[in-house]
Amino acid sequence: MTDDSEAMSVDEEPTSKAKPKATKKRKAEDDDQRPAKKQKRREDTDPWKLKSPAVRRDWTQMKAPPLEMFHFARKVVDEYTYLDGKIHSMVTNITAERHWVLSGTPPIHDFGALKTISAFLNLHLGVDDDGEGQSLQVKKRKREQTAVEKFHSFREVHSLEWHAHRHELGQGFLDRFVRQNIAEIDEIPSTTEIKSVNLPAAERAIYLELEHHLRALDMTVKRGKKSESDREKRVAQALGESGTAEEALLKRCSHFDLDTSDKENAMKACEVIVEERKKQLDNCKAELLKKLGEALKMEQKIGKVEGESLFREYVRVTRNEGVGDKDATEQAQELLNEAQIPANLKGVTNKQVDGKNKGKGKDEGLSNSKKEQIWEHREQTHEIRRITKELVGRVRSLRYFTAVRDLQRQREVPPVVSCPSCGRDEVPIEEVAVLSSCGHMGCLKCVMECADKEECVYAASGACRAAARVLNVVKGDTLGVDDEARDGRGKHYGLKLEQVIHLIKKTIPKEERVLIFVQFPDLMKKVAEALSANGIEFLEIKGSASQKSKNLEKFQSDSKERALLLNVMDESASGANLTSASHAIFLSPLLAPSQEIYDACETQAVGRLRRFGQTRLVHIWRFLSTNTIDEEIYEQRTKPKRV
Numbered sequence: 001m002t003d004d005s006e007a008m009s010v011d012e013e014p015t016s017k018a019k020p021k022a023t024k025k026r027k028a029e030d031d032d033q034r035p036a037k038k039q040k041r042r043e044d045t046d047p048w049k050l051k052s053p054a055v056r057r058d059w060t061q062m063k064a065p066p067l068e069m070f071h072f073a074r075k076v077v078d079e080y081t082y083l084d085g086k087i088h089s090m091v092t093n094i095t096a097e098r099h100w101v102l103s104g105t106p107p108i109h110d111f112g113a114l115k116t117i118s119a120f121l122n123l124h125l126g127v128d129d130d131g132e133g134q135s136l137q138v139k140k141r142k143r144e145q146t147a148v149e150k151f152h153s154f155r156e157v158h159s160l161e162w163h164a165h166r167h168e169l170g171q172g173f174l175d176r177f178v179r180q181n182i183a184e185i186d187e188i189p190s191t192t193e194i195k196s197v198n199l200p201a202a203e204r205a206i207y208l209e210l211e212h213h214l215r216a217l218d219m220t221v222k223r224g225k226k227s228e229s230d231r232e233k234r235v236a237q238a239l240g241e242s243g244t245a246e247e248a249l250l251k252r253c254s255h256f257d258l259d260t261s262d263k264e265n266a267m268k269a270c271e272v273i274v275e276e277r278k279k280q281l282d283n284c285k286a287e288l289l290k291k292l293g294e295a296l297k298m299e300q301k302i303g304k305v306e307g308e309s310l311f312r313e314y315v316r317v318t319r320n321e322g323v324g325d326k327d328a329t330e331q332a333q334e335l336l337n338e339a340q341i342p343a344n345l346k347g348v349t350n351k352q353v354d355g356k357n358k359g360k361g362k363d364e365g366l367s368n369s370k371k372e373q374i375w376e377h378r379e380q381t382h383e384i385r386r387i388t389k390e391l392v393g394r395v396r397s398l399r400y401f402t403a404v405r406d407l408q409r410q411r412e413v414p415p416v417v418s419c420p421s422c423g424r425d426e427v428p429i430e431e432v433a434v435l436s437s438c439g440h441m442g443c444l445k446c447v448m449e450c451a452d453k454e455e456c457v458y459a460a461s462g463a464c465r466a467a468a469r470v471l472n473v474v475k476g477d478t479l480g481v482d483d484e485a486r487d488g489r490g491k492h493y494g495l496k497l498e499q500v501i502h503l504i505k506k507t508i509p510k511e512e513r514v515l516i517f518v519q520f521p522d523l524m525k526k527v528a529e530a531l532s533a534n535g536i537e538f539l540e541i542k543g544s545a546s547q548k549s550k551n552l553e554k555f556q557s558d559s560k561e562r563a564l565l566l567n568v569m570d571e572s573a574s575g576a577n578l579t580s581a582s583h584a585i586f587l588s589p590l591l592a593p594s595q596e597i598y599d600a601c602e603t604q605a606v607g608r609l610r611r612f613g614q615t616r617l618v619h620i621w622r623f624l625s626t627n628t629i630d631e632e633i634y635e636q637r638t639k640p641k642r643v
């Protein structure tokens, strides 16, 4: 092996980031191959056959020699930003005369980011400063700090001059070592088209229900860890395979398919959801009852305390004022009775006290164990409040879905709806409206009027304090209609996917090739299923690394399959050249933890086809379901940036 690039000047700029797929190009210098020095342990077995006569004669006969044995003429690291952990240290430790790192989206916004480049060049730019870097990097750095380092960074606050000097140093580094190519991508024309998908009523109903449902459970929910309480288990169930509420919502507005059912369409699925929600409501009530019992026991153990405890406040409010929803209030009060919670604890004053002392009691003179019990009691009450909030959400969900189900059966059994606002009985079906936020129904005119004021049509009567928006108003006669037309036409996958399929089959010319970007593996599965069912041949980037690259190559070399399905976050193929395609379809906006990651992934994705070698006009299609999290995320990420 000889190195013919030896003649290249070190200062020459990288010609193109379109490098061959191999992440590293290693050339061995032929004069540096001597058997390793002192050998020990596993190496004693000479796994590389260094001592065999054949290798002694000709070093290329070695079996899988470790890379560290070589000193390379040139080391090129493509997509260096993805290296991490062991691989990072392995790669940085390989010695070479010249070091190159390549990236389409190198972070250079601060000193910490520059240090990630300089690490590959064996340059030490300077010490870490805790004030610098993105939160993610800072966190990682802090994890790796020793206690002494932590203390040190605490003690040492750097001066403005120090930072100014560092800035100069960083700029010097950039000037000297970093080169950027920008021209090529701008020369390749592209158009972006946003395809707004107006979800049909039944799909919208299901989407809205999940949104309210998750909101009731607290939108910030994440999948719990090991010690899952019953409540956490229910949250996990609501999330399905998703890690967060946003993820679950993004999936729900991209395809129609419920994990809990194999029902053919949204209409039939409502039936299933009603049953499921009933069960979940029962679980929730059982848990609340149990917690109430425990809190009561604790209260009796604690005995008399001064002022109104948090638990007492909860009981009083639930009994007198309710929980903001008439049905839910009745159910909560029933549970209070069932748990036999007296209006007054014997010997405990239940008189209201002014805010200052509320729930605190006087701590002086209390033993430690008593204080602990009081603390525990408060914690129990917090949990009770959370479950009560969930109960309200579940009552509303169930009411809403029961209404949707009944409205969908309108052809068989027309539902009887009366309007609480104008008092009309038997509102004709064309004029019925239901609120997705709480499931209450009335006539469209009254429901809209109230939604304008952000309240439920039952607000005036005091039966419902749910906040309503005009977006939450679902017209009764639209439910069930869109599914009617689809009946008997086999399984459908939701309007968005159907439009994607229509785009590929009817709009995009047959000879043009398409990349379909999807973010989540389970969603990819659904998309794959929909493509197959609609007779669209496609390749997929999944499985082992070799399988992935095989499919990438196959696609790029004009495979008969004209579509390629890939995960937008998949780093393995991030540098791959896919210029044989001229269309990129984004099924949904990218859910990313930060703007930088969003931008980087977008650039990567589009960069696969909008790059040197592209001969056609590049079309970018973005599918967004209107009035869903799709639009929310897209607007947030694409709003003009501050300079």
Ligand SMILES: [Zn+2]
Residues within 6 Å of the ligand: 419, 420, 421, 422, 423, 424, 442, 443, 444, 445, 446, 447
């Ligand atoms: Zn009315």
Ligand SMILES: [Zn+2]
Residues within 6 Å of the ligand: 435, 438, 439, 440, 456, 457, 458, 464, 465, 466
């Ligand atoms: Zn209501």
